Amino acid sequence: MNKKVGKLFIKIMKKNIFVLILAFVLVAGAFFYAGIKYERKTSFTNRQNFQQVNNFRERQKMFGVNNVRLGGSFVVGEIINKDDKSITLKTKDGGSKIIFLSSQTEITKVVSGTSSDLISGKNIVVSGDTNSDGSLNAQMIQIRPN
Numbered sequence: 001m002n003k004k005v006g007k008l009f010i011k012i013m014k015k016n017i018f019v020l021i022l023a024f025v026l027v028a029g030a031f032f033y034a035g036i037k038y039e040r041k042t043s044f045t046n047r048q049n050f051q052q053v054n055n056f057r058e059r060q061k062m063f064g065v066n067n068v069r070l071g072g073s074f075v076v077g078e079i080i081n082k083d084d085k086s087i088t089l090k091t092k093d094g095g096s097k098i099i100f101l102s103s104q105t106e107i108t109k110v111v112s113g114t115s116s117d118l119i120s121g122k123n124i125v126v127s128g129d130t131n132s133d134g135s136l137n138a139q140m141i142q143i144r145p146n
Contacts, residue, residue, distance in 0.1 A: 098135040
């Protein structure tokens with residue numbers, strides 16, 4: 001009689017272990033799915049808030065960042081044309097990009113630079129806000145070594 005009870009107990013335990021493991025996997029999967037959904041929702045909300053903040057300084061305050069450049073877009077290329085208010089870059093992919101300069105545009109190199117340092121043949125990195133036509137309003141320009 002004890003052998004029959006023992007075999008029955010083992011049979012029930014094997015079934016229960018399978019059910020227990022299945023329940024654990026289902027619960028873990030549900031928590032994982034809920035976490036992914038939550039992350040996407042909060043990440044999307046943060047992205048929307050960030051896009052609504054057009055002012056560069058306000059974006060820095062939003063993330064608690066001071067004296068760090070977090071421009072909207074970066075462009076790397078060689079200056080192929082320059083006038084008083086803009087420069088044209090030849091980008092690495094062979095295209096070109098118009099960059100608008102303003103009195104607030106910071107131009108740097110190993111030491112601070114000026115717009116007269118922006119000459120044809122120089123490689124630069126630009127960060128700023130992209131306009132609807134694809135041009136860029138420069139917030140920061142860094143002159144790179146050739």
